[in-house]
Amino acid sequence: MKLKEKRWKKEFEEEIRRMWREKNEYRFDENTKKPVFSIDTPPPYVNAPVHIGQATTYVLMDMFARFRRMIGYEVLFPLGLDRNGLPIEVAAERKFGVKMNEVSRERFVELCKKLLEEYSMKSTETFYIAGISFNSWEIGTRAGDVYLTDMPEYRKLTQETFIDLWNKGLIYEDVRINNYCPGCRTTIADAEIEYDERPTVFNYVKFKVKETGEDIVIATTRPELLCTCKMVVFNPSDERYKHLNGKTAIVPLYNIEVPIRPHPIAKPEMGTGLEMMCSFGDTRDIQFFREMDLQPVIAIDQNGKMNKHAGFLEGLEVLEAREKIVEMLKEKGMIVKQEKMMHRIPICERSKDAIEFIAMPEYYLKQMEFKDKIRAIADKMNFYSPKSKQILLDWIDSIKIDWAISRRRYYATEIPVWYCKKCNHPYVPPKGKYYQPWRERPPIERCPKCGHKEFRGEERVFDTWFDSSITPLFILKYSRDNNFFEKHFPCTLRPQGKEIVRTWLYYTLLKCYLLTNKQAFRDVWINYHILDEKGKKMSKSLGNIIDPQKVMERYGAEPFRFWAAIEGNLEKTDFKCSFNRIEGASKFLTKYWNIARFVSLFDPIKKPKHLTELDKWVIKELNMLIKYTRERYERYDFHGPAVKIKHFLWEVFASHYIEMVKNRAYNQDNKFSKEEQESAIYALHEVLEKVTRMLAPIIPFITYRIYKDIYGKNVHKMQFPSIDKFAIKEELSISSNDIIALNSAIWKVKKDAGMSLKSKVRLLTLPVKFKPIEKDIIFTHNIEKIEYKEGISVKLEQ
RNA sequence: GGGCCGGUAGUCUAGUGGUUAUGACGCUGCCCUUACGAGGCAGAGGUCCCCGGUUCGAAUCCGGGCCGGCCCACCA
Numbered sequence: 092m093k094l095k096e097k098r099w100k101k102e103f104e105e106e107i108r109r110m111w112r113e114k115n116e117y118r119f120d121e122n123t124k125k126p127v128f129s130i131d132t133p134p135p136y137v138n139a140p141v142h143i144g145q146a147t148t149y150v151l152m153d154m155f156a157r158f159r160r161m162i163g164y165e166v167l168f169p170l171g172l173d174r175n176g177l178p179i180e181v182a183a184e185r186k187f188g189v190k191m192n193e194v195s196r197e198r199f200v201e202l203c204k205k206l207l208e209e210y211s212m213k214s215t216e217t218f219y220i221a222g223i224s225f226n227s228w229e230i231g232t233r234a235g236d237v238y239l240t241d242m243p244e245y246r247k248l249t250q251e252t253f254i255d256l257w258n259k260g261l262i263y264e265d266v267r268i269n270n271y272c273p274g275c276r277t278t279i280a281d282a283e284i285e286y287d288e289r290p291t292v293f294n295y296v297k298f299k300v301k302e303t304g305e306d307i308v309i310a311t312t313r314p315e316l317l318c319t320c321k322m323v324v325f326n327p328s329d330e331r332y333k334h335l336n337g338k339t340a341i342v343p344l345y346n347i348e349v350p351i352r353p354h355p356i357a358k359p360e361m362g363t364g365l366e367m368m369c370s371f372g373d374t375r376d377i378q379f380f381r382e383m384d385l386q387p388v389i390a391i392d393q394n395g396k397m398n399k400h401a402g403f404l405e406g407l408e409v410l411e412a413r414e415k416i417v418e419m420l421k422e423k424g425m426i427v428k429q430e431k432m433m434h435r436i437p438i439c440e441r442s443k444d445a446i447e448f449i450a451m452p453e454y455y456l457k458q459m460e461f462k463d464k465i466r467a468i469a470d471k472m473n474f475y476s477p478k479s480k481q482i483l484l485d486w487i488d489s490i491k492i493d494w495a496i497s498r499r500r501y502y503a504t505e506i507p508v509w510y511c512k513k514c515n516h517p518y519v520p521p522k523g524k525y526y527q528p529w530r531e532r533p534p535i536e537r538c539p540k541c542g543h544k545e546f547r548g549e550e551r552v553f554d555t556w557f558d559s560s561i562t563p564l565f566i567l568k569y570s571r572d573n574n575f576f577e578k579h580f581p582c583t584l585r586p587q588g589k590e591i592v593r594t595w596l597y598y599t600l601l602k603c604y605l606l607t608n609k610q611a612f613r614d615v616w617i618n619y620h621i622l623d624e625k626g627k628k629m630s631k632s633l634g635n636i637i638d639p640q641k642v643m644e645r646y647g648a649e650p651f652r653f654w655a656a657i658e659g660n661l662e663k664t665d666f667k668c669s670f671n672r673i674e675g676a677s678k679f680l681t682k683y684w685n686i687a688r689f690v691s692l693f694d695p696i697k698k699p700k701h702l703t704e705l706d707k708w709v710i711k712e713l714n715m716l717i718k719y720t721r722e723r724y725e726r727y728d729f730h731g732p733a734v735k736i737k738h739f740l741w742e743v744f745a746s747h748y749i750e751m752v753k754n755r756a757y758n759q760d761n762k763f764s765k766e767e768q769e770s771a772i773y774a775l776h777e778v779l780e781k782v783t784r785m786l787a788p789i790i791p792f793i794t795y796r797i798y799k800d801i802y803g804k805n806v807h808k809m810q811f812p813s814i815d816k817f818a819i820k821e822e823l824s825i826s827s828n829d830i831i832a833l834n835s836a837i838w839k840v841k842k843d844a845g846m847s848l849k850s851k852v853r854l855l856t857l858p859v860k861f862k863p864i865e866k867d868i869i870f871t872h873n874i875e876k877i878e879y880k881e882g883i884s885v886k887l888e889q
Numbered sequence: 890g891g892g893c894c895g896g897u898a899g900u901c902u903a904g905u906g907g908u909u910a911u912g913a914c915g916c917u918g919c920c921c922u923u924a925c926g927a928g929g930c931a932g933a934g935g936u937c938c939c940c941g942g943u944u945c946g947a948a949u950c951c952g953g954g955c956c957g958g959c960c961c962a963c964c965a
Contacts, residue, residue, distance in 0.1 A: 098925075293965080311965055357965080366965045375963080435964065478893070485892070485961065589960080619894090619959085626958080659902080664894065665959080669901070674927095675913050681925070689924030734903060738912080749924080757923085842931055848922055 092800050093691045099684040101647025104792045108222055108648075116807075117160075119167050119226040119235030121575065128164035129582045130156060131563045131612070133595070134171030134240060137210045138182050141217040142629065143668055144588075144621040146639035150655045151618070151729065152586050153223045157788035158724045160224075161811035167235055167579075169566050170215060170225040174241040175503045176555035177275060177441050179203050183502075192276065196501050196529060196550075203502040207241075217640050221648050222791050224807075234568055234575065240558055241502075247525035248565055249504040249558040253496075255606055256456060257519050262496070264517075266452045268377055268387065269495055270437070273395025273409075274444035277499040278453050280554060281491075283594075284437045284446060291434040293362065295427040296420060298323065301339040301348060307332075308427050310362025312434055314420065315412040316369040318345050318401050319388040321380070327353035329364050342367075343425050344416070345402065354379075371448035373437070391447050409447065454506065454551070455493040458601055462487050465600055468610040475727045476662040479589065479617035483600075486593035494598070496557045503552035505529060511538035512545035522570070560598035563611050581609055586616040616727050618661040621668050637668050649790045650677035656733040656789045679737055680793055683786075686745050687797045690779040693756055695802065698777075699769040703755075704863035706774035707821050708830070709748045712739065713778050714819040717812050720785050724811075733789060736782060744778055747830050754870040762870060781812040824860040833857060833883060837872045840885040851875055854886040 096103075111117065130152060135145055156168040180191060183202045191199055215237070218225065226235025232244050239245060256262050269278045291312045298307050309323065323340045325332035335351045342349060349367075356379055357366045370387030371377050380387050390400040397404040397412045403419075404412040420426045437446040465487055474480040497506060507526040509518045520526055520534050528548030537544055561569075563582035568575045581603075587595055596615065603611035622628060623635040643651050653676040659666040702710070716739050720732040756775060758768040780802060787794040787806045798806035837855070841848055852874045859879040861868060868874060 094924090098927080309965080313965075362965060368965090372965070373963095375965080481893070482960075489961070593961095622958095628959095657903095667901080669914090671914050672901075678913090678927075681927070685925035685928085687924085692924075731903095734912085738903090742912090745924085746929095750922090753923090838930075842919075845919085847920085848930085 092803070094684070094688040094797065094800055097688075099649070099680050099793050099796075101649070103796060104222070104648055107792050107795055108219065111224070112219070112228060115227070117166075117168070117224040117226055119169075120165055121234050123165035125163055125165040127167055127579050127583070128156075128159040129167040129563075129567060129579055129584070131566060131582045131585045132169060132171060133587050133591075134173040134559070134562065135214060136173045136178055137207065137214050138178050139214070141214050141639060143637045143639045143642070144629070146217055146221055146651075147621050147655045148586065148588070148618050148661070149218055149223050150221055150652050151661065153221070154656065154729050154788040155584065155586070155616075155727060156224055157791060157807065158811065160807065161784070161787065161809065163810070167566060168224060168226055169235050170218065170228075170237045171562060171566070172214070172237065172239050173559065174207055174239050175558055177500065179207060180500060180502050181442070182206055191501055199501050212237075217643075220640065220643050221652065224791070232571070234566065238565060241504075243525045244571075245558070245565060246504045248561060248570060249553060250507045250526060251522040251570055252561055252564070252602060252606060253507060253553070253557070254519055254522050256602075259605070261457045261605060262454055263457070264452055264454050266450050267492070268371060268448050268450050269453060270446045271393070271449040271451065272439035272442055272444050273447055274442035275439060275500070276393065278451055278495050278497070279439060279446070280495055280556070283440050285440045286435050287438045287443070288433045288435055289445075291432060292417075293430040293432050294417060294420070295363065295429070296343060297425045297427060298343060298367075299341045300335065300351070301341055303338065307335070307340065307365055308363045309365045309367050311367060313369060313372040313413070314416045315397065315401065315404060315409060316372055316390060317342050317367070317416065318347070318404075319369045319371075319390050320347065320349055320367045321370060321385045321388070322349050322368045322383065323351045323365055324354040324357045324368060325351070325365050326355060326357045326359045329353075329357070329359045331364060343423070344419060373448075377448060387450070389450055391449060393449065393451065395447060409445075453495045454497040456496050458490060458494050459492070461601065461604065462490060464604060465597070468600055468604055471610045472612055473614045475614065475616045479592070479615070479662075482589055482592040482617070483596060486597055494554075494601075496554045497551040498554050499550075500552050503555060504558050506549045506551050506553060508549040509533040509546040510549070511541060511543050512547050513543035514538060514541040516540040518546070556594050556598045559595055560602045563599060563603060564606070580607065582612050584614045584616060585612040586618065589617050589619055592617065614727075616662065619663070620665040622665050624667055624669050626667050642670075642673060646673055646677050649680055649792050650674070653679060653733065653790050656729040657737065658730075660728065660730045662727070679741070680790070682741055682745065684793065684797070686740060686749070687779055687783070687801065689749065690775045691801045693772045693775060695776045695780070696769055696772055698773050699766050701766060702770045702774065703767055703867070704823065704825070705748070705751060705867050706770045707818070708823050708825060708827075709744065709774055710777055710815070710818045711821050711823065712743060712827060713781060714814050717781060717785065718814050718819065721811065721813075724788070729789060732785070736785060740782060743827055743831070747834055748778075749775070750834065751830075751864075751867045751871045755867065763866070767866075784809055784812050824863055829860065830864075833861065833868070834871075836883050837885050840887065844887055846887060849873055850887065852885055852887055854878065856880045856882070856884045858882070
């Protein structure tokens with residue numbers, strides 16, 4: 092059938108995407124006989140609209156999925172939504188004007204749920220518009236259904252993994268110095284820390300030396316921690332302070348006596364070269380206290396306020412305490428000078444509050460002893476691109492303590508433990524149910540240890556990565572359907588951003604290894620970032636966020652998708668979001684549509700016995716393109732093929748092949764034999780049909796429509812084109828470069844002479860290798876006489 | 890300080906050890922060529938960051954430098 096419309100319009104997309112959804116076109120068949128290709132998609136957080144980076148990476152993942160279907164896989168490609176944790180709590184606090192700790196837990200959880208209901212599936216709209224072929228758009232628990240990280244089945248699995256790990260003896264509780272975010276009121280992991288430059292004041296404070304009575308000056312940004320000072324150090328090479336070695340410093344205001352020692356941690360050029368070591372101002376202090384085996388004094392409590400150790404500062408917040416103590420020191424003339432400086436401090440990546448170092452009892456999952464195992468697992472997986480593996484290895488190297496998995500929040504998966512009120516014995520229930528210990532009784536009557544009947548339910552919840560790290564287990568029905576899981580684990584592909592390698596990827600590998608002894612994935616695809624048009628990171632504060640829905644409203648999904656493929660290689664680099672270039676992509680769609688429209692003027696026909704030389708050439712080019720494309724697609728590279736397909740279609744097929752073959756395909760004056768004509772028509776369709784199949788994973792709407800209209804079939808149900816070995820081996824006297832050079836030369840001469848392209852050429856001389864396509868040359872360029880010599884020359888009619 | 894990536898026309902970008910370096914946007918000119926005027930064709934525009942090396946030959950490979958970006962570590 093012929094294509095009617097003069098151009099592809101974005102409005103054509105809607106009907107196709109609705110049909111896919113209504114027909115459940117991409118549903119996952121659990122009983123399939125095909126090999127399964129499973130994609131562990133990153134669940135986006137629901138409280139914000141999908142941003143352009145997510146949209147781009149999902150579009151790329153969709154290309155992976157669509158391609159795999161075309162080479163015979165049953166593809167597990169579910170959509171998950173992350174709904175646990177801090178972002179929703181913060182949003183609820185803001186929206187309902189409450190503070191988590193000031194309302195009942197019941198009430199707070201209710202408010203979070205209310206808000207989540209409002210968000211519901213709104214954020215998935217963008218994916219739907221973009222034509223992502225998720226298995227399903229309905230929330231459910233079958234393989235391929237949309238899943239939520241806070242649905243009971245999911246939380247149950249999160250708890251089951253805890254129960255298994257507990258029973259394996261891999262989880263323990265300990266009181267340790269840990270990163271504590273006063274804003275979020277919870278311990279956080281190293282992976283959740285970021286750094287920020289903040290202004291601070293460097294205070295030069297006078298200490299007294301007990302033995303000699305002399306004043307020494309120590310510079311500090313944390314004067315409120317004076318009470319926690321345990322030692323004063325100078326660099327061993329620092330001649331100025333050698334005489335202080337072994338003497339005692341007296342901490343001002345508190346009159347605590349602390350030893351003065353040389354230690355390389357002190358840099359002579361910083362401040363006065365003397366440093367007070369506190370517990371704890373930063374991670375250096377923690378290392379130092381550990382190394383010197385000093386007893387820390389913790390002066391900051393869980394609310395970020397000074398406690399009794401701080402004496403007269405008790406009850407003040409850290410910053411208030413700092414101001415107050417500086418005032419007091421000033422009054423007593425103990426501050427020699429103050430310098431303003433910018434200071435890089437650790438902050439909470441979520442609330443952006445300054446981290447404090449506080450000792451609290453937390454649950455830990457052992458990881459230190461498995462570092463080598465995880466490294467070995469990393470070696471077993473294929474990384475795309477290979478260099479991304481280094482991000483993971485670097486992170487594994489830098490892990491210093493076990494993973495603190497408990498958090499003091501409300502809207503997250505509860506830690507399933509009860510404690511006997513009498514003997515405090517922890518009770519971990521059996522698997523099989525979603526537990527909420529803070530509101531439920533345990534499933535036993537009496538403490539297994541002492542027989543007491545009263546229990547205290549655990550109130551803490553899991554670190555959000557503790558539940559995010561089981562996505563491949565959940566989607567492959569771990570513990571719900573062992574047959575299915577055993578058959579399909581490890582998961583085939585983990586696609587994700589480079590910024591969560593140390594969290595999502597690492598924790599997933601760790602937990603899956605501890606639970607299954609296996610690598611979680613066969614392939615890992617790491618993508619970089621989408622930047623704004625100027626190359627800046629998009630962020631709310633800069634106000635440079637581009638909404639992918641707006642982009643698609645303006646141009647349609649297809650230009651966006653084609654842009655995502657052709658723009659660059661996200662595996663290797665960041666790339667910029669440019670409207671110009673998305674618009675440029677839509678021009679390709681117009682071109683492609685019109686090529687298809689031209690080819691559709693002729694009915695598809697069977698391969699004739701003999702193909703002309705020119706047709707053999709274009710089919711050989713096509714097959715080389717198929718070979719390249721298929722190899723690259725298998726390695727998750729859609730960029731290289733998109734560039735090459737576009738170039739072939741536009742610069743070779745349309746500009747040269749079609750121009751040269753038009754006359755023969757129409758054959759209006761019967762200048763060509765029927766077989767020659769059929770050879771042309773066959774080749775035109777051969778190229779269009781196969782290129783359409785190659786483009787189907789990238790631009791699924793337009794290819795669907797073209798294929799349906801012309802060939803009457805669903806392109807997405809077709810096999811990916813394979814190579815015609817004979818066509819590719821064909822020995823031909825002319826190459827693409829020859830043909831392009833010849834046509835361009837003739838067109839240029841006519842142009843320069845101000846003549847129409849149809850005007851007559853009196854004499855064309857050209858190399859003999861063009862002889863086999865002589866007839867096509869003559870009728871394309873209206874040649875009167877042809878001669879074979881070295882070089883190309885064109886003589887026009889005078 | 891450690892690691893990774895990049896530097897190609899006014900802007901953005903592809904690319905490969907081998908004639909004349911890809912394309913987009915912008916710019917100039919021409920064209921109702923029966924698939925395409927939201928198009929086609931032609932054209933202008935480049936020390937392919939710098940220096941050195943390997944090579945018959947380097948924008949491409951190697952070393953060094955400069956610049957930019959990102960990640961990690963550290964900063965009293």
